[in-house]
Amino acid sequence: MSLSQVKLTDPRSLRAYAHPLRMSLIGLLRREGPMTATQAAAELGEAVANCSFHLRQLAKYGLAERSPAGDGRERPWRATAQSTSWADDSPDPEMRAATDQLNAVILANYVRRAEEYLTRRGAEPTEWRMAAGFGDRVLHVTADELIELNDQIDALYARYDHRQTDPAARPAGARAVLAVELTFPVEAPRD
Template identity: 70%
Template sequence: MTERVPERSIKLTDPRSLRAYAHPLRMRLIGLLRRDGPMTATQAAARLDDNVPNCSFHLRQLAKYGFAERVPGVDGRERPWRATRQDTSWDDDSDDPAMKAATDQLNSVLLGLYMQYAQDYLAIRGDEPVEWRAAAGFGDALLHVTATELRELTDEVDTLLARYDERVADPARRPPGSRPVQIIQMAVPRGPVTADGQRAKADP
C-alpha cells in the first residue's frame, strides 16, 4: 500500500484551536508523527518517556482539532495514529484580545520546547562527531529593518528551507549521512520604536 503523504500545512484561525494546540505534549506528539510516521500511542509513549493513557488522551485531542487521525485499514487492537499535515501555521497580527491571548499562550509553549531542544542537544554535544559539532550550533545577528523588510526576510528563509521538504515525507530522497535537524527561527524586536522612527536602546 502506498503511504499517504500529508498535505503541507494546517492553519489555526481561532482561539479555540490555538489553545488546543498550545500544549507541550501535544506538540511533541504531532512532531513525532510528522518526523517518524504513523505510530500507536504505546509506541509514542515509549519514544517520549510518557505513559500510554496520557498519550492516548492527547492524541484524541489532536484528532478532535484535525491535527492527527487514525490510519485507516490497519487491523489490530491499537491502530496507529498519523499526522494530517506536515506543519502548523497561524497569523500573529490580530487585534482581537482573545486571539492575542491565545497566540501568546501558544508562542510561550513553543519557546519552551525550543529551549528544551537546545538543552537536549547541549547535553550530548560532546559525544557528537566533529563534523556535526562544527556544522550545528547557535548564532544571532542584529539587523535594522522595517516590519515589511523583516517579513520579506522570513519569507526568503522559508523558501530556502522548503528546498528540503520532500525529504520529510520520502526517506528515499534523503542523502547518505543525513539526519533530522531542527532549524529554529526567532525574529525578536529589541526595544520600542521611538517617535522619530529610530530603535530605542536595548540591552545586549
C-alpha cells in the same frame, strides 16, 4: 514542493495545541510517520493513557487522525499535515492571548531541545559539532523587509522539504536537524 499545512484559526484550537506533550506527539508523528499511542508513549517516555488522551484531543482539532492501517484494535495515529500555522495579527484580544500562549510554549520547547543538544554535544561526531551552532545578529530593517527576509529563509528551508516526506530522497549521512527561526524587534518604538 511545499509541505501540507493545517491552519489554526480560533483561540480554542490554539490553546489546545499549546500543550508540550501534544506538540511532542505531533512532531513525532511528522518525523516518524504513523504509530500507535503505545509506540508514541514508548518513544516519548510517557504513559500510554496520557498519549492516547492527547492524541484524541489533537484529532478533535484536526491535527491528528487515525491511520487506515492497523489491526482494528489499536490503529495507528498520523499527523494530518507536515506543519501547523496560525495568524499572529488578530485584532481579537482572546485570539492574541491564545497566540501568545502558544508562542511561549513553542519557545520553551526550542530552549529545552537546545539544552538537550548541549548535554549530548560532546558525544556527537566532530563534523556534526562543527556544522551545528547558535548565532544571532541585530538587523535594522522595516517590517516589510523583515517579512521578505523571513520569506527568503523559508525558501531556503523549502529546498529540503521533500526529504521530510520521502526518506529515499535523503542522502547518506543525512540526519534530522532542528532549524529555529526567531525574528522580532528588540527595541521599543520611540515616540
